[in-house]
């Protein structure tokens with residue numbers, strides 16, 4: 220199904236009742252989780268986008284139709300003031316839900332690059348680096364990656380990003396299931412590690428065990444040279 224079909228510059232969007240939506244979810248794939256693209260500004264029709272398949276459709280308050288007295292104009296069109304439709308007119312047409320299967324909960328696709336894992340740098344905060352990852356599964360694999368690398372380093376050189384047993388933790392958002400955040404902890408004296416980690420991942424958006432190791436080794440080498448110089452003066 221097309222997200223929004225266009226015909227002679229008119230945008231046709233399927234509109235379903237709220238009742239149908241609450242039973243069957245997305246009009247295309249039955250996913251229950253959608254993002255609101257327009258505000259419910261008294262029109263009682265909300266443009267939404269499915270998190271799973273990206274289909275856009277309209278959810279109408281129960282008992283409402285695409286009719287004039289409910290905010291639609293005489294032609295059944297509705298103006299959505301949002302960035303997605305850029306203030307264009309859309310033509311919602313009300314239908315019974317086209318896919319009558321029961322709704323299912325949203326699961327983010329577990330995509331992987333050829334090697335390593337996707338890792339979208341977000342920010343460096345006072346005690347952790349924040350990054351978003353592709354899926355819960357990917358988050359767990361990256362946590363394992365950090366644990367393995369920090370264990371190796373902890374035994375060998377006593378250096379790691381954090382002093383605790385958990386170098387990385389995953390944080391899920393109730394609001395937006397696409398935001399799966401990882402927090403990589405660090406203490407102040409390893410700040411340069413985390414900066415290197417940022418530099419090595421920010422552009423490529425990929426993390427690998429080698430990158431984690433490289434960020435740690437940078438710190439070790441730097442410390443050795445600085446300490447060596449300071450102590451032996």
Ligand SMILES: [Zn+2]
Nearest residue numbers: 245248269272
């Ligand atoms: Zn969908």
